[in-house]
Amino acid sequence: MKLQDVQQVLQAELVWNTDCGDQEVSSGHASDLISDMLTCCTPGSLLLTGLTNSQVIRTAEILDLTAICFVRGKKPQPETITLAKEKGMPLFVTQLLMYESCGRLYSKGLAVGAR
Amino acid sequence: MIEREITKIQELVYELRVGDVMKRGVIKVIPSTQMSDLRAVLRDNRISGTPVVEEGRLVGIISLEDFIRWLYDGGPDCAVVDRMTRKVISVFEDEPLIQAFNNLERFGFGRLPVLARGIGKLTGVITKGDIIGGLLKKLDIGYRQAEIHSTRSSHIFEDIVADKSALIFEYQVSGGDFSRAGNSAGGLKTTLLRLGISPQITRRAAIATYEAEMNLIFFTNGGKIKTKIEPEIIQIEVEDDGPGIPDIDQALKPGFSTAPEWVRELGFGAGMGLHNIQKCSDRMNLSSTVGKGTRLKVEILVGNEDGSE
Ligand SMILES: Nc1ncnc2c1ncn2[C@@H]1O[C@H](COP(=O)(O)OP(=O)(O)OP(=O)(O)O)[C@@H](O)[C@H]1O
Numbered sequence A: 001m002k003l004q005d006v007q008q009v010l011q012a013e014l015v016w017n018t019d020c021g022d023q024e025v026s027s028g029h030a031s032d033l034i035s036d037m038l039t040c041c042t043p044g045s046l047l048l049t050g051l052t053n054s055q056v057i058r059t060a061e062i063l064d065l066t067a068i069c070f071v072r073g074k075k076p077q078p079e080t081i082t083l084a085k086e087k088g089m090p091l092f093v094t095q096l097l098m099y100e101s102c103g104r105l106y107s108k109g110l111a112v113g114a115r
Numbered sequence B: 001m002i003e004r005e006i007t008k009i010q011e012l013v014y015e016l017r018v019g020d021v022m023k024r025g026v027i028k029v030i031p032s033t034q035m036s037d038l039r040a041v042l043r044d045n046r047i048s049g050t051p052v053v054e055e056g057r058l059v060g061i062i063s064l065e066d067f068i069r070w071l072y073d074g075g076p077d078c079a080v081v082d083r084m085t086r087k088v089i090s091v092f093e094d095e096p097l098i099q100a101f102n103n104l105e106r107f108g109f110g111r112l113p114v115l116a117r118g119i120g121k122l123t124g125v126i127t128k129g130d131i132i133g134g135l136l137k138k139l140d141i142g143y144r145q146a147e148i149h150s151t152r153s154s155h156i157f158e159d160i161v162a163d164k165s166a167l168i169f170e171y172q173v174s175g176g177d178f179s180r181a182g183n184s185a186g187g188l189k190t191t192l193l194r195l196g197i198s199p200q201i202t203r204r205a206a207i208a209t210y211e212a213e214m215n216l217i218f219f220t221n222g223g224k225i226k227t228k229i230e231p232e233i234i235q236i237e238v239e240d241d242g243p244g245i246p247d248i249d250q251a252l253k254p255g256f257s258t259a260p261e262w263v264r265e266l267g268f269g270a271g272m273g274l275h276n277i278q279k280c281s282d283r284m285n286l287s288s289t290v291g292k293g294t295r296l297k298v299e300i301l302v303g304n305e306d307g308s309e
């Protein structure tokens, strides 16, 4: 699935990187626990999370994730956006709850990004 | 007899010209060549440095040492022009060998660029191996031996790593310093990928380092992460002189955590870190003394691509 499709399905707002729409995500992973992301998140995934601190970006970098979407309308902190730009990590915000975000993407065929 | 040969060599180093023994057809790069592409140039040609040339003119020299320093700094990719040495010691084609030899000795360089007098155009490169080879050839003795000698001295990156001098990178982590958390692991990741280590192995090393780094930040006053990279194995050693771990078996159990509230708010503290480190490594050793500190050793085999994670 392309990031522009993800954006549409989640009715998400793009926080940064207007040219990322053509990038592919292989799977999705949802978590509010960095500890868990680090144990089982698949490379290339889109991360859905309610955590907005900059450590999420560091984690995504280590795990080779493709993009991050913050759920429940949570706006990322300014230093989070700064770091995301530095690392080239696209960011989105959706008003949807975590459950519905996952449900929508899953029903559109986005694979499970965990092992 | 010996004396005669020495005299003969003495004559030859004045008689032979740099242009007689140097290597022509120099491998060179241009100022805009990216640092990330330099590794392949050095490796494929088995050289430890190369001149930087702009429109035939020598503008600098970039060496394996510059490359390693760039890796060590972990900065973004850049052009060689930003990292090269500009003040280049060179010799002219028509100078006697002794001149090249003295320059190599005096400055401790492995190679010197050779220029055509007048136009300043780069025409070749000369090493001690070339000088010895040229002399021996002239004296008609053991030329093949000289060849062996010169390839040995032109160690490439892999040889250096294979050598006693494995690449070692050290990162200092200060306790509680959240603003830079993850820097060491991120830096290591970039370095490993730049060295040509596979993404899978790199990921395992980066995850293990990241978990260990976060533990230093959360539970200690800081410590040191030392990574040693060799062709077959990556070793990561993490040391702190923090409070120590009273019960190591318990700490290794998934789910055990003493993380305070502020750590949990950040999304950490599920008690998965040490377990995850173990999963990412081929060998792991954790030792700790209460009141003294903790020492973690992780080994990842570079060839073991499908090892667990
Ligand atoms: N370097 C250390 N010094 C002192 N105690 C440590 C150190 N590393 C780990 N510990 C102790 O071991 C426990 C387990 O560590 P582990 O990394 O597995 O989990 P965590 O850090 O609590 O949570 P997570 O890693 O999932 O964020 C920690 O809660 C802490 O009590």
Ligand SMILES: [Mg+2]
Pocket: B211, B214, B215, B269, B272, B273, B274
């Ligand atoms: Mg931990």
